[in-house]
Amino acid sequence: MFENKLLAQNGLGWPTSIHVAKGNEVLIKLRENLEDQTTCTVSDPLGLKFDVKSPPSNKYQEWSDGCGVRVRNITLQDGGRWRLTASNSSSKSITGWTEVHVLDNTITTTAPPISLQDGETGTKVELSSLHNAYCVVARPFSESSLVPGNCSVTLDRTTRAVQGNWQIYLGLPGRVTELQANRHVTVQTERLDVGYVRESNNKLHLYCNILHTTKNVTFCRFQRTTSNYGYNVVDGLSDGSHSYYGQGFAFKQCGMTIERPTAQDYGTWRCSVGVQMFVGNQIVQQTPMQALLSIAPTNLARNKRSDDEIRTIFVEEDSPFTITCSSKVSLSYCWFQHPNGTQFTPVPLVGEEQLFWYTGQSLEVGDCGITFAHASSGDDGKWSCYMGPRQSLGVEMSDSVQVRVTGPLAANQKDMQVNIGGNATLYCHTANNRRPLNYCRFLSPTSVGMNIDSSVTPENAILNRFYFTPGRDLNAGDCSLNILSVQEEDIGNWTCAAVVDNEISESSDTIYVYINDNYYNNQYQAGIIGMAVGLSVLVVILIGYVSYKRQWIRWPILKRENTNNYTQERADADAFSLQTRSTSSGNISSASSNDSIYNR
Numbered sequence: 001m002f003e004n005k006l007l008a009q010n011g012l013g014w015p016t017s018i019h020v021a022k023g024n025e026v027l028i029k030l031r032e033n034l035e036d037q038t039t040c041t042v043s044d045p046l047g048l049k050f051d052v053k054s055p056p057s058n059k060y061q062e063w064s065d066g067c068g069v070r071v072r073n074i075t076l077q078d079g080g081r082w083r084l085t086a087s088n089s090s091s092k093s094i095t096g097w098t099e100v101h102v103l104d105n106t107i108t109t110t111a112p113p114i115s116l117q118d119g120e121t122g123t124k125v126e127l128s129s130l131h132n133a134y135c136v137v138a139r140p141f142s143e144s145s146l147v148p149g150n151c152s153v154t155l156d157r158t159t160r161a162v163q164g165n166w167q168i169y170l171g172l173p174g175r176v177t178e179l180q181a182n183r184h185v186t187v188q189t190e191r192l193d194v195g196y197v198r199e200s201n202n203k204l205h206l207y208c209n210i211l212h213t214t215k216n217v218t219f220c221r222f223q224r225t226t227s228n229y230g231y232n233v234v235d236g237l238s239d240g241s242h243s244y245y246g247q248g249f250a251f252k253q254c255g256m257t258i259e260r261p262t263a264q265d266y267g268t269w270r271c272s273v274g275v276q277m278f279v280g281n282q283i284v285q286q287t288p289m290q291a292l293l294s295i296a297p298t299n300l301a302r303n304k305r306s307d308d309e310i311r312t313i314f315v316e317e318d319s320p321f322t323i324t325c326s327s328k329v330s331l332s333y334c335w336f337q338h339p340n341g342t343q344f345t346p347v348p349l350v351g352e353e354q355l356f357w358y359t360g361q362s363l364e365v366g367d368c369g370i371t372f373a374h375a376s377s378g379d380d381g382k383w384s385c386y387m388g389p390r391q392s393l394g395v396e397m398s399d400s401v402q403v404r405v406t407g408p409l410a411a412n413q414k415d416m417q418v419n420i421g422g423n424a425t426l427y428c429h430t431a432n433n434r435r436p437l438n439y440c441r442f443l444s445p446t447s448v449g450m451n452i453d454s455s456v457t458p459e460n461a462i463l464n465r466f467y468f469t470p471g472r473d474l475n476a477g478d479c480s481l482n483i484l485s486v487q488e489e490d491i492g493n494w495t496c497a498a499v500v501d502n503e504i505s506e507s508s509d510t511i512y513v514y515i516n517d518n519y520y521n522n523q524y525q526a527g528i529i530g531m532a533v534g535l536s537v538l539v540v541i542l543i544g545y546v547s548y549k550r551q552w553i554r555w556p557i558l559k560r561e562n563t564n565n566y567t568q569e570r571a572d573a574d575a576f577s578l579q580t581r582s583t584s585s586g587n588i589s590s591a592s593s594n595d596s597i598y599n600r
């Protein structure tokens with residue numbers, strides 16, 4: 001008997017201890033088999049004893065080759081020590097026990113979303129508070145990973161790629177089936193939350209708060225985009241018209257209250273927030289964060305410009321050039337379309353060999369620009385710029401820019417439409433920004449050359465018709481000619497030429513001057529009208545002459561007393577007419593006779 005007790009204390013029961021959730025099953029047995037075993041007796045925690053070959057219900061079933069039992073549908077009453085005793089015909093027996101711990105199966109897996117900070121490194125993410133043996137973590141766009149012990153993962157660097165629903169499979173004590181849990185992970189990006197609040201007492205509050213940041217606010221500034229000066233807003237400071245708005249810099253809040261707003265206070269404002277943060281053990285100033293906010297209702301999408309409003313950029317071939325566009329709202333992105341259809345999205349400048357890069361203050365303040373390292377003739381044409389507003393979805397804003405790839409000196413307009421007798425301006429200037437000119441000259445279509453600068457004014461105009469355009473200057477790269485009373489001889493190709501400062505060779509460009517089509521139409525129509533009037537007058541004269549000859553026209557009688565007088569006067573007139581014709585005939589005959597004598 002002592003030997004059997006010693007064996008039992010050494011743990012003949014298998015397993016020695018087991019955790020099982022309600023509703024599951026336990027399998028317990030003796031670790032060793034008794035030779036010539038004849039009986040296997042089970043004793044439950046409540047004192048019930050039975051032989052496994054004749055169980056009291058189907059809750060129990062004989063299990064294993066030796067002495068063992070399967071207990072189905074475990075309940076809380078099944079918790080405790082279970083004993084198994086094996087005996088044989090020689091009255092030899094062995095006893096072992098197993099401690100059963102019954103767990104509640106109602107495990108809740110509801111958990112709040114996990115919020116992470118974008119850009120953080122070495123972030124440990126706790127996925128479960130349950131005492132699991134292991135877990136399998138399936139992240140979006142990543143392979144599953146098996147984590148032993150406490151369910152947590154460490155991210156080398158947190159990015160928005162880890163956002164979404166994470167599938168967690170937990171191996172819990174007392175359960176064969178893994179517990180499935182979902183954890184929603186969001187990655188918060190540091191950003192400015194901008195807007196305004198209008199109070200019923202007419203006060204206007206502007207705010208520009210930093211969300212999801214570990215940085216500290218050092219200053220807060222608001223500036224109208226139409227003004228050069230701004231407002232330095234500090235906790236608790238006011239000038240009576242403008243004061244701080246918000247809970248304070250400690251809460252990463254930058255705001256300004258306008259006590260009595262005027263019409264000038266409505267429109268677009270730029271807010272700037274100074275920030276600093278710890279880098280190692282030192283506090284380092286960071287680049288200020290900026291954004292735009294629009295107070296007055298405005299149309300965010302700028303209307304596309306018509307062709308005559310398109311800006312033109314003049315660039316010399318093989319030189320760098322920059323195309324810019326802007327909006328009155330903060331931007332999420334922008335991109336450019338080449339005249340041949342190729343699309344370019346500006347990226348930061350990181351290397352000298354880069355072909356293009358972003359230019360501007362920032363997208364947050366509405367600046368969109370792109371710089372190309374080299375211009376070629378293929379870059380000539382109309383470029384399009386497209387911008388995506390940060391705070392709204394929908395159709396992108398757009399703008400257009402005309403790029404002209406030229407020599408050092410370029411005509412502002414290659415074709416100039418004029419009217420005879422009207423005035424005209426021929427304008428050439430330097431490409432690649434303003435550069436001084438050593439001189440300026442023009443050559444007319446009739447090969448008349450003119451050396452000209454700002455000293456040639458309308459008062460001392462060349463040939464009384466040509467002078468330098470007022471307000472322009474050779475030192476600013478301008479070569480400009482005004483023509484008074486355009487003549488036919490001015491129609492055709494003009495040439496402007498100059499030597500640009502620091503250049504060796506002379507540069508030139510041509511301007512084609514042509515007459516407005518309406519001028520010829522008007523001249524032609526005037527000629528037609530004049531001809532028609534002349535023909536009409538001639539026809540009237542001929543008709544009058546023929547009518548007179550044929551007596552179709554009678555001079556009106558100015559005064560008639562009665563019908564008898566009229567008849568008598570008509571008869572006298574006829575008689576006078578006959579006499580006149582007779583006299584005239586006689587005179588003609590005499591004249592003819594005299595002429596005949598003179599000719600002889």
